[in-house]
Amino acid sequence: MNLFDFYKDFHKNNENILRSIFSDDKCKKYFTRSYNLINDFNILDKIINERYESSIFKNAIKEYQYALSALTIGHYRHAYVGLRLFFELALATIYYSSYEKEYRLWVKNKTDIRWQLLIHEDNGIFSEPFITAFNEDAVELKKEYSTITSKVYRECSEYVHGNYYTHTNLPLDIKFSPDIVCSWCETADTMHLCILYAFYIRYANALDNTSENELKEIILTYFHHEKSIRDHFS
Numbered sequence: 001m002n003l004f005d006f007y008k009d010f011h012k013n014n015e016n017i018l019r020s021i022f023s024d025d026k027c028k029k030y031f032t033r034s035y036n037l038i039n040d041f042n043i044l045d046k047i048i049n050e051r052y053e054s055s056i057f058k059n060a061i062k063e064y065q066y067a068l069s070a071l072t073i074g075h076y077r078h079a080y081v082g083l084r085l086f087f088e089l090a091l092a093t094i095y096y097s098s099y100e101k102e103y104r105l106w107v108k109n110k111t112d113i114r115w116q117l118l119i120h121e122d123n124g125i126f127s128e129p130f131i132t133a134f135n136e137d138a139v140e141l142k143k144e145y146s147t148i149t150s151k152v153y154r155e156c157s158e159y160v161h162g163n164y165y166t167h168t169n170l171p172l173d174i175k176f177s178p179d180i181v182c183s184w185c186e187t188a189d190t191m192h193l194c195i196l197y198a199f200y201i202r203y204a205n206a207l208d209n210t211s212e213n214e215l216k217e218i219i220l221t222y223f224h225h226e227k228s229i230r231d232h233f234s
Helices: 003-023 025-047 054-072 076-097 100-107 128-134 136-160 164-169 178-203 209-223 227-233
Strands: none
Touching: 003 025, 003 054, 025 054, 025 178, 025 209, 054 076, 054 178, 076 100, 076 136, 076 178, 128 136, 128 178, 136 164, 136 178, 136 227, 178 209, 209 227
């Protein structure tokens, strides 16, 4: 087989995996839900569009779409790698929004996004000083979402670092795995909630009326069960 034919067959296999996702009712439901999260991310992007940190979030959305694409063709490790990068960029948006000096150094390639800074217990986006500064009403959920954030990041990191578990969990060949597709989508759902909570912390008290109403609508859609959040927007 020549090289062209090899990759022709390769892409044909990719198409078969995509068809399998949409032929499996559960996978189709999960994948469609994960795809539709892009609508929420675009709303968040619109809300902060005039702020300097919005450029980071735009790149986060792009990486999420790449990760989704990897999922559709059975490149599951890369789908998790892309999901982690998306999550880092999304939360870096919140972090850099309040640390402009660090943002400017990052733009000049003088520093890196470091996960430990984003979630630092004293200065990170889920730290009490950070939340107190921007939205004291969000303190009640701090511990819960800080824990969840670290957990899902760790799950994706296992695929980035090639931990043993990931080699046993992933197919040896490039083929359809409904369990992995659904698991990836569940992780994306969890990240989506963490990002919404982070946006609530940072921007609920920092927007004009129109943008605040847009944020209120999307936050209450997913957090209507949280009394502290309902009270904040009442």
